[in-house]
Amino acid sequence: MDHGTRAEPRERLSRDTVLRAAVALADEYGIARLSMRSLAEVLGVVPMALYKHVANKDDLLDGMLDVIVGEIDPPVEEREWRDVIRRRVLSARRVLRRHRWARRVLETRTAMTPGVLAYTDSFIGMFLERGFPVDLTHHVMHAIGSRMWGFTQELFDDPEADPAQAAADAVPDQAALQQMAMRYPNVLRVAMASTHDDGVVGRGCDDQFEFEFALDLLLDGIGDRHARGWTSARPGADR
Amino acid sequence: MDHGTRAEPRERLSRDTVLRAAVALADEYGIARLSMRSLAEVLGVVPMALYKHVANKDDLLDGMLDVIVGEIDPPVEEREWRDVIRRRVLSARRVLRRHRWARRVLETRTAMTPGVLAYTDSFIGMFLERGFPVDLTHHVMHAIGSRMWGFTQELFDDPEADPAQAAADAVPDQAALQQMAMRYPNVLRVAMASTHDDGVVGRGCDDQFEFEFALDLLLDGIGDRHARGWTSARPGADR
DNA sequence: CTTGACGAGTGTACGCCGTACACCTACCGT
């Protein structure tokens, strides 16, 4: 009974199986109970084995986000920008509700992982392809970013969120930039537009402006509802 | 040289000094570097000494938020609801930027601490006192809550964010409820209104509805800016 | 002035955590 496929031939791990197991574990017991040790245990492996597939715990968390961002539905075919955006955001929300820990983790991280970038790029594309100017798209992304998790919010800003590691990602080298340009053209266009002079990707994005833009969007809407005597017409009794 | 007030008579700690030291420490070195041990050290005290003033680290974090929520300016005297709200939100934002760790911590916590409740109550009051119906106010609070930190967002919802401790805060006893009613009347009015039948504070708040309400607010605004050919008229060169 | 209770600060210890580093070993292409 130990020829061919053995009873339990100790399946090899892969980055993907590790990440998926981590997501499942966090889904079931909450992010607080996800440790390298507990994860290793459910995988039937010693903790240090995981480090052959993820660089460290932060990398694990980034990877987990990358996995779930892949669960967001692709944009529907639709001429109306509003419907397209709305559906996508609601799909993202569904994902975040399926993985309750994700919001928390997102807040901690400035992801920039391939999956997140791809999603962001696609999201920006939904606007650009439907005639939104780059300029407006940029602000809109900021405005939608936070609650709605249209994307990951801190993509371009906050050079020194953590006082120490400021210089870490300092200047992206030319090669990396070219990679970006090819893979994430929409991200790049928007990033470029937020610069006021030459072509450098630099810090052209005014945080305070973005904030007030989003705030005024909301205040306009609120004023409108108020003026129209809006009321939530939810049925009385059940549900 | 050891009579009357000694050179360093070992000032007694208090909850307040502990909390303020924690805020200062987090401000300077980031929340990751704030440990019970490091905090004890800057206070010239052994780690366990802190536990005479805070119940545990979570309590410490809640306390820290309570301290900084006190830094938000009170509402200005102003007839226009929009200006009042706008200023308050911008003040809150200023506080959050002064204490970069706070956003992160807020996300982790369902505060409900006295200071946060007081702020929330006052915030709700700004709407109610200016003629907003309770119903609309409720939704607006949800809509503003997240990015803007008009308030703390998860105040009434998510019964089982953490699978384990669901039953912890289960039914608030009558006495606590009466306390609430007196100290935070506005919070109570809004909470009551979100119930569909009898007078219990229960879980009457439809998360999905709130989300879509806020989303549509934003989408309306975005559509409006787009239709009007809006563009960010930021000056070209300097600043 | 004595005493005894009490609350602030101490010391030790435990069980978690992330992960560095050296090691083993099964598999692969040559």
Place this chain on the structure above:
DNA sequence: ACGGTAGGTGTACGGCGTACACTCGTCAAG
């Protein structure tokens, strides 16, 4: 047949939150 290498192991370290038992200074009552 063999050497390299990628995947899994074992041990160990320093840091974390905090339980629990303690000392000691203060102060009110006797």
